[in-house]
Amino acid sequence: MKAVYATDLSAASEATIANETCLECLDRIGVEEFHLVTVVPSNVHSGMPGMDFEKRRKTALDRYRRAFEDAGFGVETHVVRGTPHRRINGIAESIGANLSIVGSRGSSPLENRFIGSTARNLARTSVTPLLVNRIQRATDDPDVLEEHLFQRMLYATDFSDNAGEAFKAFSYLRHATEEATLVHVRTPADPDTDEDPHDQLDELAGRLAGWDIETRIDVREGDPVEEILAAESDHNPSTTLVGSRGHSRLRRLLLGSVSEDIVAKADGNVMLVPPKRVA
Template identity: 75%
Template structure:
């Protein structure tokens, strides 16, 4: 499996790359090859401070590459110019990536608009599973918030087709997952209000237990994003796993929904699985 690891060479990105536990977790789920990507913003041009961004970033990304190679992975590096999320998506598609990884911390509401913008834009438009690796906020030398990426999973489902697609990610996540909490949030707008969510969650839990994962189920009622975040606070997972419906291209661009809320507001990591 191949992974794109996007870095802006910030402290948050460095925390993602230097963490050996995170690299070990990615190796367990089958990642063998990393493509380190850093994007020089398209509005940086001749005569502006920082014009040597390409050279500086190339030197920095080589250091990161050695860290990953020393952990036993194959690595390729890409220093490109353009709009970050578009170039990251383009490279992921070109190499046939199985996963895109980006670090995000959002130190303050203002910074979150800037530093977190790439993660949010990827959440809206990614065509491969996206892992947002949460980094400590408010410190000069940050570390990852959760050491073990996939050890304790919180899987949120509305029983849609794409939620099922997200669940199928356990086929490879199971090699690094020990526990999982499955949550469904019932709302007045649910198309299947008469369905039995406890039974349906129970069937999914049985599948996980067959894979050796301890599973529990939770049914809540209310606003989906708020209730999923409340469940995260209660069970303290390492990563929240969720699918994005995105029934149309327009809807994906205007996501503004549960999955984007989770990417922006979750305490820990978020893995977002887009539509096929």
């Protein structure tokens, strides 16, 4: 597997790269090659202070490269100019990446919590599964919140096709996953069906049990974002796994993507799986 690691060269980014346990988790799910990407904003030009921006970033990436190479990974570095999420997606697509990774300081203490604009835009547009790796806030020497990235998974599903694509990620996550909680939130907007969500979750749990993953199910009612965040609080997963689209495209356009809200407001790591691309 190839992974794009997007970094702004901050202390938060360095925390994820320096954490050997996190790198071991990525190795266990099959990542063999990293492409380290940092983007120089297009409004930074040679006439401004910081005219050596590309050179300084290249030097910093070379330091990161050594950390990955010491851990046994193949590494390439990319210093590019432009809009961060677009350039990151472009590189991911051009190299055929299987995963993109971005660090985030996590939820804000403000009432309306937020993440950096690059992470939010990637959550909306990523062409690959996206891992938002949560970093400690309010410290000059941050560390990752969860070293064992995939040990305890919370999988949220609305039984849509894209949720099914997200579940397929367990085909490689299982090598690092010990337990999983499967969550479905019933809402008045759900399509009419005779299927019991408990039975549907039990079927998924049986598939995970075949991989020796200890599994529990959790059916809730209410607002999907609020209930998924409540499930995260109750079950304390290392990562929450969701598809990046739900049942209704119109509802997503009007009210905002559930998955984007989860990325913005979750306390821990979030992994988003985009829809399967059709040639």
